[in-house]
Amino acid sequence: MTIIKKIHACGLSLLAMSLLLGNEVLAEEASARPPAPSLSRPTTPHQLVDARGFIRRWLVLEPMPHSGPLTESAVQESLQSKPLPSLVSVPSEGEVVDLHGGLKWHALDTLRYNVNLYHFAWALSKPTSNVVFWAVTTVESPRDLSGVRLAIGSNAASNWWLNGERVIAIYDDRQTVIDDGVSKRISLKKGRNVIVAAIVNGGGATDFCARFLDENDRPITGLSVSLQSP
């Protein structure tokens, strides 16, 4: 099954390469493989969440290895055994983390509701199985919002932090389902709020999506997303 998925993704990539010809997406790594078809490099300082509230701009770190199953204990061990990114600030695009020979942060806009990490890693000739992806973004709230929830889907296990506090932890092998992991009622402060995610994949496809829900569990739209620290 995994092989089939990869062939399919390769086909998509070849098709997209012609569509994205000239785009600088991941250009420096694209010498061996075509660019990720569902991702592009941001060209504006801010982007609104989409009509369904999905956050489509992220900084994503190149994958680091994960060993073991996707159980809570194995995932926690994997996350805690490596230096975590700051949970309250945003790294710079192109910044390199001195791990595993140097892992670079990439600024990404996704063309879909979700961020396809398989596209991301495959285009960079990076591993897609048994890996951890870190992702960071900021959401700017026009005012203090209480009683809201962060709602995510991830393939596979993932942990999520809002302004330094872990608010979601889901484990085991799973597909991305919209609003799968949902936080308890939390607050967005006026101004920038930092979201950090760690997505841990076993094998096959890997992706995630995220949005906020209001006090009536409806998607919040109109929030501004950037890759700038508070």
Next chain:
Amino acid sequence: MKLAPSLKLPVAAALVALSTSVLALDGQPGIHDPSTIVVHEGRFYTYGTGRGLPILVSDDGWTWRREGSLMSAVPGGKPGPETLARGGNNTWAPDVIRLGDQYFVYYSAPGEQPKSAIGLLVGRTLDPTSPDYKWEDAGPVVWSDGIEDSNAIDPGVFRDPTDGRLWLTYGSYFGYIRLVELDPKTGLRRFPNREPMNIAINSEASIIIYRDGWYYLLVTHGSCCRGATSTYNIRMGRSRKVTGPYLDNMGIDMLEGGGKLFAGSRGRQIGPGHFGLLDLGDGVQKFSLHYEADLDRGGISVLEIQPLLWRDGWPVAGENFAAGTYTIESARTGTVLELAVQGIPVGGFRPRRLGPPPSTDGPPPEPPPAPAIPDQVAEDVGMNWPAGDVDLRLAPAMLQAQQKWTITPVANAGGYLGSPYFKITVAGTERALAATAEGELSAVRTFSGAPEQLWRIDQLTDGTYRVMPKAVPGSKDALALSAVGSSMPTLAKFDPKSDRQRWHIRAP
């Protein structure tokens, strides 16, 4: 609830779970031919057959008590002279409806059957302690002369939600079940000179309900008033028009004896009769009835309240929630409620099977023995769980210990319409599901009987359940267990149009 006398403990000492799985109403539910239950100023009222039409009252719908008789508030204390002349000096089988600021009570006043009459009482409050409490005799509404094919008792009153028209069905065995239209302003017949319409035969305790373009006529067949040998059972037909014809599931007209079974005897409760609808809104419907004989109460006839379900266009008698060990599965997501702890596979971790064995010459080897794996219980794995309060989450069902919940009625903690409150604990532990002040969920270490640990479980008309805490700390909102995400339960206002707050509660 049936409690042996020894279990009737003082309140302070009695917030304990009962081992019984058979639940019947608590208090004094003895009654025969109960009227449709009506809610007035937060209390539940029903009236029954007997001297002066005895009153049953409940503050919560679970514990009932006798509270005098209707006729004690009627001038003269008995049916008025015209009703007495048309029928007789008995008071049986009433029904009640609220229209505007008035209550209409229709009651049977039989003489020597089938010479009978149905009288009308009009009042503005059901509360016997109110200074406005009184009933006025409005005279007979319909009657039978003892010769015609009718016995004018057992009234059932119906307000058509499609046009507001008011109807009365009545009759008992001597011939037909009949239908007349009433004047909603007076409660009396709208066209007194028209002949009543015949809509069923050889039954009694008739009443009409409406749903989705169908009128349903429910009647009681069989014999009453013979204790545990009563053969009472509730049957029904349906029609596109209130006036019939009412056909059963086999297309047989109820005028020719048709009738699909709605409720028969079950367990130690024998002889159901006298259906009454209780529409609580938000997709919750229940029905009242009496059983001719409750074997756990000396064989007397008792009031009962059960969930009303709908299936394939017909009402179905549901069962009140029974104690047991269950999984609680979200109708939205198919995932089940569990403690947020790392699960251990039932039977322990096993090596993954890596494809077929290498091919060799000769016959394939015998497969290794595969004995049954015993169920996982909390005692096996709970030592790894956090000692304090634990969050809840939703996960795929895997029969693991943190996914099995024991649901038990709690004595002397009150209840709601038809049921006591329940505690919900992880099977084999005292870890109890609780509502938090933030409107979220937690499993507390031990059950204390606090309101946020008591749960109301209503079966909805589609057979799923709504699960609500008795109270949420610091909140007056009525909240229900809700799947806000595939993996996240919370508490939220009940939305009858959504699957978020619908749950399947099943044996694991």
